[in-house]
Amino acid sequence: MRIAMIGTGYVGLVSGACFSDFGHQVVCLDKDAGKIAALENGVMPIYEPGLESLVAHNVRAGRLSFTTDLAEAVAGAEAVFIAVGTPSRRGDGHADLSYVHAAAKEIAGALTGPAVIITKSTVPVGTGDEVERIIFEAAPDAEVMVVSNPEFLREGAAITDFKRPDRIVIGIDDERARRVLEEIYRPLNLNTAPLLFTGRRTAELIKYTANAFLATKITFINEIADLCEVVGADVQQVSRGIGLDNRIGAKFLHAGPGYGGSCFPKDTLALLKTAEDEQVPLRIVEAVVKVNDARKRLMGRKVIRAMGGDVRGLTVAILGLTFKPNTDDMREAPALSIIQALQDEGAIIRAYDPEGVEQARAVLENVEFSPDPYAAAEGASAIVLVTEWDELRALDLKRMADILADPLFVDLRNVYSPDEARRAGLRYFGVGRPAPAD
Ligand SMILES: NC(=O)c1ccc[n+]([C@@H]2O[C@H](COP(=O)([O-])OP(=O)(O)OC[C@H]3O[C@@H](n4cnc5c(N)ncnc54)[C@H](O)[C@@H]3O)[C@@H](O)[C@H]2O)c1
Numbered sequence: 001m002r003i004a005m006i007g008t009g010y011v012g013l014v015s016g017a018c019f020s021d022f023g024h025q026v027v028c029l030d031k032d033a034g035k036i037a038a039l040e041n042g043v044m045p046i047y048e049p050g051l052e053s054l055v056a057h058n059v060r061a062g063r064l065s066f067t068t069d070l071a072e073a074v075a076g077a078e079a080v081f082i083a084v085g086t087p088s089r090r091g092d093g094h095a096d097l098s099y100v101h102a103a104a105k106e107i108a109g110a111l112t113g114p115a116v117i118i119t120k121s122t123v124p125v126g127t128g129d130e131v132e133r134i135i136f137e138a139a140p141d142a143e144v145m146v147v148s149n150p151e152f153l154r155e156g157a158a159i160t161d162f163k164r165p166d167r168i169v170i171g172i173d174d175e176r177a178r179r180v181l182e183e184i185y186r187p188l189n190l191n192t193a194p195l196l197f198t199g200r201r202t203a204e205l206i207k208y209t210a211n212a213f214l215a216t217k218i219t220f221i222n223e224i225a226d227l228c229e230v231v232g233a234d235v236q237q238v239s240r241g242i243g244l245d246n247r248i249g250a251k252f253l254h255a256g257p258g259y260g261g262s263c264f265p266k267d268t269l270a271l272l273k274t275a276e277d278e279q280v281p282l283r284i285v286e287a288v289v290k291v292n293d294a295r296k297r298l299m300g301r302k303v304i305r306a307m308g309g310d311v312r313g314l315t316v317a318i319l320g321l322t323f324k325p326n327t328d329d330m331r332e333a334p335a336l337s338i339i340q341a342l343q344d345e346g347a348i349i350r351a352y353d354p355e356g357v358e359q360a361r362a363v364l365e366n367v368e369f370s371p372d373p374y375a376a377a378e379g380a381s382a383i384v385l386v387t388e389w390d391e392l393r394a395l396d397l398k399r400m401a402d403i404l405a406d407p408l409f410v411d412l413r414n415v416y417s418p419d420e421a422r423r424a425g426l427r428y429f430g431v432g433r434p435a436p437a438d
Pocket residue numbers: 006007008009010011012029030031032035083084085086099102103106120121122123151152153154155262263
């Protein structure tokens with residue numbers, strides 16, 4: 001199958017590389033010439049475990065190539081995926097569909113034969129109809145079918161998720177496109193990934209519903225964590241106690257500093273906007289968005305409280321900056337709000353992150369970046385674990401206690417047990433765990 005991938009970001013690049021690994025012939029296109037030039041030189045524009053070797057292998061095999069030339073990418077393609085960004089529109093929170101619409105128009109102008117156009121970007125209900133309209137307006141005689149195929153991969157585990165998905169959702173209103181999608185995903189039959197065929201609008205809504213539900217689960221346990229702190233219960237045990245119930249499930253029940261990233265924040269907002277337009281209130285999702293927004297900043301206040309209330313002139317070491325481990329993505333990372341809240345109160349910030357520093361530099365001001373967690377902690381008045389990278393899971397706590405000016409450890413991911421931290425000589429604050437007795 002000849003596939004064109006329009007947009008070579010986190011989703012487009014991983015999807016394109018995996019499709020080529022299945023044996024398809026894939027051309028990945030991006031408007032960003034720097035990104036394409038880097039990829040042509042074997043340099044990945046993002047950090048994603050396993051991606052570099054997957055790309056290199058398939059480029060060598062002649063199945064994967066990169067271009068900025070749309071005509072070259074689309075000519076002869078039987079399937080054209082749209083994987084461009086759909087960020088929040090400035091000011092109102094609607095999904096900004098300008099990149100999707102522009103891509104549809106450009107594709108229409110470049111088609112040379114019949115093709116299935118597949119929207120992989122996360123788009124509000126009805127976008128497929130608009131993509132179809134744009135294509136037929138620009139190319140009335142085009143032989144195209146427009147399909148929705150939302151992507152569920154997680155950054156940091158994107159390749160495994162793509163190759164071993166729980167399900168593949170395909171929204172098709174025209175049965176002729178089904179054969180093409182079945183052929184594209186046939187290699188996954190071996191992994192028994194179910195192909196769930198639905199109507200196009202249903203597929204579009206499944207993606208938002210899934211993200212809103214997961215965001216709700218996280219926010220729910222975060223509020224229970226707040227209650228745990230006040231009543232002297234431990235949220236880790238509460239999570240385990242409820243997560244072992246199969247009806248609930250253990251995933252997404254880790255209390256922490258609030259969800260961030262490139263998907264949950266913007267997708268929950270966009271879903272609310274759709275609901276608002278349709279005059280169907282989604283009060284639960286509304287509450288989730290409000291609670292989560294407030295929480296990220298409240299985590300900064302939590303650190304300030306643990307430090308005694310006055311942080312002016314004191315140094316705080318932030319360990320982990322990206323919105324989650326194994327990615328360099330800083331979009332909506334809780335670290336941003338936490339650092340801002342601390343800086344607003346006059347704290348000096350030193351930070352360490354294994355992969356996110358380049359992206360973090362672009363969005364943070366007045367932060368000193370350290371080469372390792374111990375350098376960040378040297379002489380600081382607190383360490384704050386914000387992102388649970390593997391290499392931050394086995395810190396030498398005794399060494400930390402020795403080099404800190406004040407041996408205070410705020411663990412916003414509950415990676416460490418309060419007892420081990422206290423044995424090492426640290427004053428330990430987790431999330432949803434009883435505060436230390438002074
Ligand atoms: N990042 C994730 O984990 C994830 C997971 C599932 C779904 N999604 C969805 O997938 C979509 C893409 O997300 P992403 O994180 O990969 O975005 P991204 O910003 O990393 O990449 C988008 C790419 O599209 C390119 N682009 C924009 N317009 C273009 C055009 N007309 N022609 C060619 N290239 C164009 C941009 O230059 C950019 O490189 C979004 O809708 C997102 O919600 C993302």
